[in-house]
Amino acid sequence: xxxxxxxxxxxxxxxxxxxxxxxxxxxxxxxxxxxxxxxxxxxxxxxxxxxxxxxxxxxxxxxxxxxxxxxxxxxxxxxxxxxxxxxxxxxxxxxxxxxxxxxxxxxxxxxxxxxxxxxxxxxxxxxxxxxxxxxxxxxxxxxxxxxxxxxxxxxxxxxxxxxxxxxxxxxxxxxxxxxxxxxxxxxxxxxxxxxxxxxxxxxxxxxxxxxxxxxxxxxxxxxxxxxxxxxxxxxxxxxxxxxxxxxxxxxxxxxxxxxxxxxxxxxxxxxxxxxxxxxxxxxxxxxxxxxxxxxxxxxxxxxxxxxxxxxxxxxxxxxxxxxxxxxxxxxxxxxxxxxxxxxxxxxxxxxxxxxxxxxxxxxxxxxxxxxxxxxxxxxxxxxxxxxxxxxxxxxxxxxxxxxxxxxxxxxxxxxxxxxx
Amino acid sequence: xxxxxxxxxxxxxxxxxxxxxxxxxxxxxxxxxxxxxxxxxxxxxxxxxxxxxxxxxxxxxxxxxxxxxxxxxxxxxxxxxxxxxxxxxxxxxxxxxxxxxxxxxxxxxxxxxxxxxxxxxxxxxxxxxxxxxxxxxxxxxxxxxxxxxxxxxxxxxxxxxxxxxxxxxxxxxxxx
Numbered sequence: 046x047x048x049x050x051x052x053x054x055x056x057x058x059x060x061x062x063x064x065x066x067x068x069x070x071x072x073x074x075x076x077x078x079x080x081x082x083x084x085x086x087x088x089x090x091x092x093x094x095x096x097x098x099x100x101x102x103x104x105x106x107x108x109x110x111x112x113x114x115x116x117x118x119x120x121x122x123x124x125x126x127x128x129x130x131x132x133x134x135x136x137x138x139x140x141x142x143x144x145x146x147x148x149x150x151x152x153x154x155x156x157x158x159x160x161x162x163x164x165x166x167x168x169x170x171x172x173x174x175x176x177x178x179x180x181x182x183x184x185x186x187x188x189x190x191x192x193x194x195x196x197x198x199x200x201x202x203x204x205x206x207x208x209x210x211x212x213x214x215x216x217x218x219x220x221x222x223x224x225x226x227x228x229x230x231x232x233x234x235x236x237x238x239x240x241x242x243x244x245x246x247x248x249x250x251x252x253x254x255x256x257x258x259x260x261x262x263x264x265x266x267x268x269x270x271x272x273x274x275x276x277x278x279x280x281x282x283x284x285x286x287x288x289x290x291x292x293x294x295x296x297x298x299x300x301x302x303x304x305x306x307x308x309x310x311x312x313x314x315x316x317x318x319x320x321x322x323x324x325x326x327x328x329x330x331x332x333x334x335x336x337x338x339x340x341x342x343x344x345x346x347x348x349x350x351x352x353x354x355x356x357x358x359x360x361x362x363x364x365x366x367x368x369x370x371x372x373x374x375x376x377x378x379x380x381x382x383x384x385x386x387x388x389x390x391x392x393x394x395x396x397x398x399x400x401x402x403x404x405x406x407x408x409x410x411x412x413x414x415x416x417x418x419x420x421x422x423x424x425x426x427x428x429x430x431x432x433x434x435x436x437x438x439x440x441x442x443x444x445x446x447x448x449x450x451x452x453x454x455x456x457x458x459x460x461x462x463x464x465x
Numbered sequence: 466x467x468x469x470x471x472x473x474x475x476x477x478x479x480x481x482x483x484x485x486x487x488x489x490x491x492x493x494x495x496x497x498x499x500x501x502x503x504x505x506x507x508x509x510x511x512x513x514x515x516x517x518x519x520x521x522x523x524x525x526x527x528x529x530x531x532x533x534x535x536x537x538x539x540x541x542x543x544x545x546x547x548x549x550x551x552x553x554x555x556x557x558x559x560x561x562x563x564x565x566x567x568x569x570x571x572x573x574x575x576x577x578x579x580x581x582x583x584x585x586x587x588x589x590x591x592x593x594x595x596x597x598x599x600x601x602x603x604x605x606x607x608x609x610x611x612x613x614x615x616x617x618x619x620x621x622x623x624x625x626x627x628x629x630x631x632x633x634x635x636x637x638x639x640x641x
Contacts, residue, residue, distance in 0.1 A: 149558060
């Protein structure tokens with residue numbers, strides 16, 4: 046303990062001197078007057094002062110090994126290195142936006158002025174929208190004109206809302222720490238951008254390379270981030286999943302990047318069920334649920350926890366691949382219901398009773414659905430498949446598929462007289 | 466390096482042995498043995514060919530990689546720029562503010578140019594319609610002949626003053 050404190054002392058002394066000199070010159074203004082975080086921090090400090098430090102050690106500041114051990118016994122890990130904590134003990138805790146660096150402060154002034162301007166733009170634009178809405182349709186130039194005008198103005202308003210916050214370093218920091226509040230448009234925008242940078246590209250590549258897109262659905266432009274978990278293990282798109290693992294229904298994490306709530310239909314379909322009679326492949330619906338609400342903040346969907354009497358049309362059927370059959374692609378689609386209106390569950394349940402050959406295309410046409418998210422995993426014959434087959438009563442569990450021997454064409458046959 | 470004898474060369478050609486740089490006989494036989502015993506040895510992803518990998522080949526590695534290493538680890542090479550979290554955030558803030566400032570300046574400049582062009586056009590339009598001569602003045606002023614030949618008078622090449630002084634230098638002048 047003593048070492049690190051001694052080591053960080055000169056640095057801290059010089060830092061403190063600059064702070065004391067620079068601080069009174071700073072104007073203590075906060076960009077966001079309506080946030081209460083600063084107040085909360087002051088309260089916490091006042092509280093901590095009343096109790097001696099060794100009674101209630103702060104995990105961000107503790108340096109002595111005894112106190113650290115005590116904290117660890119309580120189940121709280123100290124934050125950062127001991128040297129860092131020792132440095133923080135003596136540092137005056139200046140909030141980030143008041144750090145006394147001249148160029149930084151000048152830059153902040155520019156950004157704050159820009160934000161003010163953007164806020165003015167936002168109020169002006171929302172007033173303009175309200176005015177246009179008040180105008181009767183005939184004066185505005187017809188239904189279509191008014192609608193398109195309103196739509197364009199709302200889009201511009203959304204854009205302005207993002208522009209107002211995109212330059213804020215604290216927003217960036219919060220987002221990078223994963224503490225962004227996704228009910229706010231700026232964090233949704235940042236999350237969307239991050240998703241599109243890598244994960245969406247991977248997903249689109251997998252579903253197009255494995256030909257899910259023309260096979261199962263003609264077109265899909267994913268706009269929601271979908272993560273799939275089997276027993277808390279995340280499955281990457283296109284991964285092979287053990288048959289034993291996929292006996293339980295997966296959990297989903299569906300991240301919507303727009304405001305508001307959406308009702309979606311979730312369908313898991315196997316597009317590679319071998320059909321020996323017609324020498325081809327069939328479809329099989331492994332799961333179907335309708336009227337699942339998702340929003341930007343409520344993202345978790347547990348497929349086994351959805352209510353059976355208002356959402357689940359076809360419960361989870363564990364996917365199995367017969368021995369010798371090529372791997373099965375199990376594609377999961379998040380289908381947006383039209384205008385987020387609930388489907389009539391009883392009618393859907395009465396209609397969709399047959400799992401075999403229930404095509405997603407049919408569903409899409411029948412209920413006016415639109416694919417907004419996709420995921421994919423694969424299953425093949427492995428050592429646990431046989432037990433799973435017996436559990437679910439799969440017919441012909443102990444049958445192996447073999448390729449038929451193809452007789453070579455006459456001119457390709459080995460011909461001993463000419464073979465030399 | 467000694468060239469192969471013609472007999473050896475023809476034999477090598479028949480048995481399809483690649484003629485190497487230093488075809489000393491023992492290494493040649495070693496090469497044949499190794500190539501026949503392990504025809505497809507699993508090699509990792511490497512641009513070095515198997516022959517140059519051998520110790521006695523005298524191969525010193527890829528020259529480009531050597532140079533990259535040399536300059537990257539040279540003591541005169543400055544260390545990479547590494548920032549702490551807050552310092553990076555401060556840097557980012559300044560960067561964004563600078564970009565914003567430049568964008569605003571560009572926009573203001575563009576608007577100014579647009580304003581100037583429009584006011585010029587408005588003046589021309591006024592001349593065409595409002596002068597009361599059926600647009601004759603406007604048409605005359607739009608004739609562009611000689612605009613690149615008959616340029617500004619040569620006197621304007623010099624800063625215009627009241628005129629050259631009659632006497633070149635006022636020697637009587639003294640500072641008060």
